[in-house]
Amino acid sequence: MATATKTDRRAAICDAVFELLGEVGYDRMTMDAVAARARASKATIYRGWPNKPELVMDAIEHRYGGAMEPPDTGSLRGDLCAQLSTVCAAASGEDGAVFTGLLTAATHNAELAEVMYRCAYETKHEMYESMLKRAAQRGEVPDGTRADLLHEVLHAMVTSRRMWQTGPLDEAFVTRLVDGVLLPILRQC
Numbered sequence: 001m002a003t004a005t006k007t008d009r010r011a012a013i014c015d016a017v018f019e020l021l022g023e024v025g026y027d028r029m030t031m032d033a034v035a036a037r038a039r040a041s042k043a044t045i046y047r048g049w050p051n052k053p054e055l056v057m058d059a060i061e062h063r064y065g066g067a068m069e070p071p072d073t074g075s076l077r078g079d080l081c082a083q084l085s086t087v088c089a090a091a092s093g094e095d096g097a098v099f100t101g102l103l104t105a106a107t108h109n110a111e112l113a114e115v116m117y118r119c120a121y122e123t124k125h126e127m128y129e130s131m132l133k134r135a136a137q138r139g140e141v142p143d144g145t146r147a148d149l150l151h152e153v154l155h156a157m158v159t160s161r162r163m164w165q166t167g168p169l170d171e172a173f174v175t176r177l178v179d180g181v182l183l184p185i186l187r188q189c
Contacts, residue, residue, distance in 0.1 A: 017059035088169035
């Protein structure tokens with residue numbers, strides 16, 4: 001019973017973090033406000049998370065999980081379309097504005113920037129590496145093609161489209177990005 005209560009408490013705290021991030025943004029969200037929203041003691045919050053960036057990281061991991069399994073459609077194009085569709089769906093949803101706000105706040109907060117890098121880059125990097133290794137084995141990209149550029153370009157394109165609101169993050173966008181940008185870059189690496 002104690003484990004379920006601890007798990008429920010963590011879920012309530014993580015949910016409160018996302019609610020507050022959506023309502024007031026990162027800079028105005030406080031650990032005290034999270035405690036109040038989650039109906040938890042301040043001591044519980046500070047005992048579980050040493051600082052606000054770590055609390056945000058845990059909330060993101062709770063909501064989206066850690067490392068992901070790469071899509072395996074049998075082709076690099078299919079894998080990229082499947083992964084990019086997942087990314088676009090998340091960016092288009094309610095949490096898209098939260099992530100945009102976090103990325104903006106990270107530009108002037110080194111601790112948050114480090115946490116966002118771990119969350120958005122390090123936890124996903126292995127997935128992109130696996131995707132490219134399979135593609136190299138099928139002869140779709142050169143051996144040794146690295147995921148760094150793929151990851152950076154894919155997320156930069158989605159983030160900029162989300163921030164600038166230049167159009168929907170729909171299947172037409174996914175197709176144009178995969179066929180016109182990602183595949184040509186990866187085949188040249």
